Amino acid sequence: MTDEAIITARDLGVRFRRNRGSRRSFKDLFAGRARRTAPGEFWALRDVGFTVRTGEAIGVVGRNGQGKSTLLKLVAGVLLPDEGSVRVHGGVAPLIELTGGFAGDLTVRDNVLLTAGMHGLKRREIAERFDDIISFAGAGDVIDTPFKHLSSGMKVRVAFAVVSQLDEPVLLVDEVLAVGDKAFRAKCYRRIEELLAAGKTLFLVSHNERDLRRFCTRGLYLDRGELVLDGPIDEVLERYNADHPA
Numbered sequence: 001m002t003d004e005a006i007i008t009a010r011d012l013g014v015r016f017r018r019n020r021g022s023r024r025s026f027k028d029l030f031a032g033r034a035r036r037t038a039p040g041e042f043w044a045l046r047d048v049g050f051t052v053r054t055g056e057a058i059g060v061v062g063r064n065g066q067g068k069s070t071l072l073k074l075v076a077g078v079l080l081p082d083e084g085s086v087r088v089h090g091g092v093a094p095l096i097e098l099t100g101g102f103a104g105d106l107t108v109r110d111n112v113l114l115t116a117g118m119h120g121l122k123r124r125e126i127a128e129r130f131d132d133i134i135s136f137a138g139a140g141d142v143i144d145t146p147f148k149h150l151s152s153g154m155k156v157r158v159a160f161a162v163v164s165q166l167d168e169p170v171l172l173v174d175e176v177l178a179v180g181d182k183a184f185r186a187k188c189y190r191r192i193e194e195l196l197a198a199g200k201t202l203f204l205v206s207h208n209e210r211d212l213r214r215f216c217t218r219g220l221y222l223d224r225g226e227l228v229l230d231g232p233i234d235e236v237l238e239r240y241n242a243d244h245p246a
């Protein structure tokens, strides 16, 4: 691990509406920052700040709906904060929703090519890694199948296989891995260990304590959108368990 900060998050806030699809009305766009929380709105995250050094492995814990996925989406840059900022020095390989940002109508092959290309892999590098990706996923039979027709488990297999082959320095893994079967999960965990050994930075959202202790050195505990504790993973889990006994 080096002392270099790879992620800096300051005063992060994300506001959602409880009962409407769209996050912002046209009128809101002109109301500016002075606008207070309107009725029906709530803060999914508020005043969240932390710094991550290269090579750290961070476990994000909290009950359902407390802002964990929202935080990962901010780090991935797929969601913009309403307050504060998050800066990542380098690219992010996100495995954060079942679809992994894949295009449902495109085939597995085209999704692999597109994702690898979007993350800056050269044509030759993609060609070299393509077979490994397909074989890691066990997706040889579905290469030309539209992604949307894959089973949930197979979607995750393909997404993990690609994301873990990108050269980005930061890897984000949401609970999606829980969908994979036991043998595939074991394979993913070995791959995550290799990536950590290679100096990558990891964010892992999980409700599985064993996984969190296995991979993570540090924990972020979110409750009602607030960062309750940022510390060594053992301390964070102890506090979380004390607050919410099974």
Ligand SMILES: Nc1ncnc2c1ncn2[C@@H]1O[C@H](COP(=O)(O)OP(=O)(O)OP(=O)(O)O)[C@@H](O)[C@H]1O
Residues within 6 Å of the ligand: 016, 017, 018, 044, 062, 063, 064, 065, 066, 067, 068, 069, 070, 071
């Ligand atoms: N696009 C959205 N519009 C409105 N509310 C949302 C949106 N996305 C998330 N939320 C809400 O924000 C809160 C935080 O959600 P988030 O998915 O970050 O929780 P989480 O801690 O990851 O939960 P889980 O453990 O269940 O995955 C929840 O109340 C959720 O319903």
